[in-house]
Amino acid sequence: MLKILVTGATGNVGTEVIRLLRSQNCHICAGVRNPMNAQQMLGSNVECIAFDFTNPDTFVNAFENVNKLFLVRPPALANVRKQIVPALNAAKFAGIEHIVFLSLLGAEHNSFVPHSKIERYINQLGIPATFLRCSFFMQNLHTTHRQDIKTYGELLLPAGNGKTSFIDVRDIAAVAVRTLTEDGHQSRAYALTGGEALTYYEVADIFTSILGKPVRYHPNALKFIRRMHSLGLSIDFILVMLAIYTTARLGLAGDITSDTEQLLNRSPLTMRQYVEDYRHFWL
Template sequence: MARGARGSRHLSPRRADGPLVVTGATGTVGAPVVRALVAAGADVRAAVRPGGPAVPPGPAEEVPFDWQDEATWRPAFAGAHSVFVVRPPQLGRPRTHMLPALAAAREAGVRHLVLLSLQGAEGNRVVPHATLERWMRGSGVPWTFVRPSFFMQNLTGTHRDEIRDLSTLVVPAGSGRTALVDALDVADVAAAALLDPTEHAGRAWTPTGPEALTYDEVAAVLSAELGREIRYARPGLLRYARHARASGMPWGMVAVTSGIYTVARLGRAGGLTDDVRRLTGRSPRDLRHFVARERAAWSTAGRTTGSSGATMDP
């Protein structure tokens, strides 16, 4: 697919009354969602975990919010129209970790829930997102699911150090293809859903990149852009689990990511959609554009942290 214009289509001001609450407002997807909504003139309430990073000064109202702290729920949801729901990776049991807060949002009168889910969640009951989707379908609150394919940002987050320090990409995906997507495109799709709840209620969108790549091809793009060879290691699940644990990944995340990479290895992660173009009016960013933009993340000289931060979800 040809590379399109890089600017987003102008997002019209929303048609609903009340603030739009963005959970995970400083994260990989939440932060650009806040920026997109503010740029569209929306009333944005950026929900951030107490003691965590703050949102940059600006028009968005910052409110403390913790999925497991009931005292933060009422102030965050009071008078809100919509909530962008982002599951923190460490919360692996959504039934107890998140559903009570979502029930509180419903009781507070929230009229639209937009969930950051993942590609294929509708057919994978094991992933936590499936539990959230099932609850929302039966909640009586209009919902929209954003089911992105695997984030390009995982290359600057979870896999950054191995690429930077070892010139190796350790992924148990075999030769399966993955429709990698830039989180900035996912954020634009989510913002579009939040800004027009009438149009998007009851719909599921699956933003993907413009091409499905094997990780051999991903390593080749990294090699070409970074000017050094990046090797793709093809570990089995046991070797991957040992590597991930040695890198500090919690067991719960090891299990989730192993399942996601297994989907890719089985050839089920390569499906492409035109959802980014349909909702933004432009082509999705490709991996070459992403790697060129984020090159500093893998710099062996400065050892700088990637601007995207760590994420494995999706």
């Protein structure tokens, strides 16, 4: 039976990938730092095994008899050579046949982002791979920005008037499961976006309409930095976020591709559908 190891298994994308894999004929293995906690979250039909990118002692057991790897870079790990490469070397040594990597839209043009370095190293190792280069996750709006929307009725982001081709992680996961369980996706890269590009002013209008309370967009970089710092985020992490939103502000995040629709044989989920489905987070 096909054995698939999912890293980032308790995150937005990973939990959805595991949920969809349950309907496939495969052995699902979640590589997590705390298997006991993850087991309670993911359920008894998922094998939870200790895996930590920064602890090479966990690699051998985690990769044993694994055919395919769904690879998610933990956001806090930015030093690819020190913190990601050893795990990739272990995957190669273990004979993993295919890696599906959760990458970043435009990573192939931006050699400074960690995703680009990971893509290049996977190619250098010669492991067959599929790169899912994703646009901005809709789900960030009920994780990172939940409190701003719920408590203050604000979307506080330094993205100017730029458009973003948001994608729902449920669509990303559906694509990931297809690439993990079907043939023909090796040595491919897919640019995954939603079917519409919106400004944050338009996003705020959607929230206002669905939640029945005013939500306003404030593109204030200084206030954004202070708010994120007050939430306990590190300055380094805040600066990465600032760079991502600057990409939107400069008009570089609004490209719409057809890859999501072609791979799923349906239209991508819309921002309105996302807000309706997750509205309880902001009420």
